[in-house]
Amino acid sequence: APQAVAVTTGVSTKPASSAAVKPLGKLGPLTGLIIERLLVSDDVAASKFGTDSPIEDPLREAQVLEQVRRQAGAAGVDAEAAVAIFRDQITASKQVQRGLFDRWTAHPDEAPTTRPDLGQIRTRLDQLTTDLLVELKNTEPLRGKPIGCSVQLTLAEVTGAAVERLDTLHRQALRTATDSVCGANELAADGS
Numbered sequence: 001a002p003q004a005v006a007v008t009t010g011v012s013t014k015p016a017s018s019a020a021v022k023p024l025g026k027l028g029p030l031t032g033l034i035i036e037r038l039l040v041s042d043d044v045a046a047s048k049f050g051t052d053s054p055i056e057d058p059l060r061e062a063q064v065l066e067q068v069r070r071q072a073g074a075a076g077v078d079a080e081a082a083v084a085i086f087r088d089q090i091t092a093s094k095q096v097q098r099g100l101f102d103r104w105t106a107h108p109d110e111a112p113t114t115r116p117d118l119g120q121i122r123t124r125l126d127q128l129t130t131d132l133l134v135e136l137k138n139t140e141p142l143r144g145k146p147i148g149c150s151v152q153l154t155l156a157e158v159t160g161a162a163v164e165r166l167d168t169l170h171r172q173a174l175r176t177a178t179d180s181v182c183g184a185n186e187l188a189a190d191g192s
């Protein structure tokens with residue numbers, strides 16, 4: 001039952017706003033949302049483990065990226081940069097899901113005992129897409145400054161991983177998820 005409640009509120013184990021300390025610095029809010037999306041991946045994995053649903057769903061990935069493209073355009077965010085960052089979010093989600101599948105297969109006692117509803121989880125992911133795009137807009141000037149961005153990103157990642165008590169799997173996925181945060185704009189600018 002607690003897990004079912006967690007899914008309707010959209011957060012794995014606690015409300016997002018309950019973390020007393022948040023990732024620090026100018027990229028703190030963005031990094032907090034990236035971590036929240038990684039934690040929702042635990043719920044996605046729980047919804048699929050032991051079912052016929054594969055971790056990878058190309059049609060759903062295309063829908064996520066289409067939403068990103070559309071909302072980025074509407075918000076005045078560089079759409080190609082936003083898509084690159086969201087491709088990394090999807091890669092990171094699959095990294096978490098595969099890691100958890102491996103863990104739960106090796107240690108069945110750690111496997112989830114209830115199966116959350118994937119449709120509800122995807123609604124939560126769609127909301128996170130909107131929230132993330134707001135933060136991509138807010139951080140666009142900083143993300144264009146390579147050194148300032150990477151300093152802020154390291155600060156946010158280290159503090160975020162600590163306050164959220166991320167395990168190795170989720171820390172590695174966080175690295176994947178932030179790969180394009182400081183580079184995507186720059187590449188887009190270079191390419192034009």
Ligand SMILES: O=C(O)C(=O)C[C@]1(C(=O)O)C=C[C@@H](O)C=C1
Binds near residue numbers: 060061122125
């Ligand atoms: O919605 C799912 O089924 C997920 O696994 C989440 C997600 C995503 O990160 O948005 C990741 C992998 C899938 O290929 C599709 C989408």
